[in-house]
Amino acid sequence: MDVPRDLPSPEADAAVAPVINHALKRQVLVCTAKSCAANGSEAVLDAFKARLIEENLLFYKGNRQGEIQCSHCGSVGFCAIGPAVLVYPDGIWYAHVTPEDVPEIIECHLKGGVPVARLVRKHLG
Numbered sequence: 001m002d003v004p005r006d007l008p009s010p011e012a013d014a015a016v017a018p019v020i021n022h023a024l025k026r027q028v029l030v031c032t033a034k035s036c037a038a039n040g041s042e043a044v045l046d047a048f049k050a051r052l053i054e055e056n057l058l059f060y061k062g063n064r065q066g067e068i069q070c071s072h073c074g075s076v077g078f079c080a081i082g083p084a085v086l087v088y089p090d091g092i093w094y095a096h097v098t099p100e101d102v103p104e105i106i107e108c109h110l111k112g113g114v115p116v117a118r119l120v121r122k123h124l125g
């Protein structure tokens with residue numbers, strides 16, 4: 001496949017976006033839009049970040065070796081069953097997640113590779 005000449009090289013991209021070369025394995029998205037926020041999704045997001053930092057797994061400015069990126073996202077349509085939590089590249093969408101569920105999701109899914117079946121409502125792919 002020919003690469004158009006006006007696109008930067010992978011090396012040039014990595015120079016300005018070094019995340020390209022980091023060892024990220026998963027991304028956790030927590031919906032913090034109106035309905036999920038009303039059901040406590042900010043606390044869920046905080047619980048994920050705190051626990052992932054404790055486990056040295058969170059990718060952030062203080063730990064570029066972390067394997068998991070975690071951030072908020074907008075509504076994904078789980079408004080009536082939120083807080084919604086999405087895990088990629090697995091394509092797992094959780095519903096009704098509480099801060100108390102976070103350690104189990106981290107242990108079983110993010111570390112063990114096995115989604116928490118009782119919270120899964122959608123599996124892409």
Ligand code: FES
Pocket residue numbers: 031032033034035036037074075076077078079080082083084
């Ligand atoms: S507000 Fe979270 S899925 Fe809609």
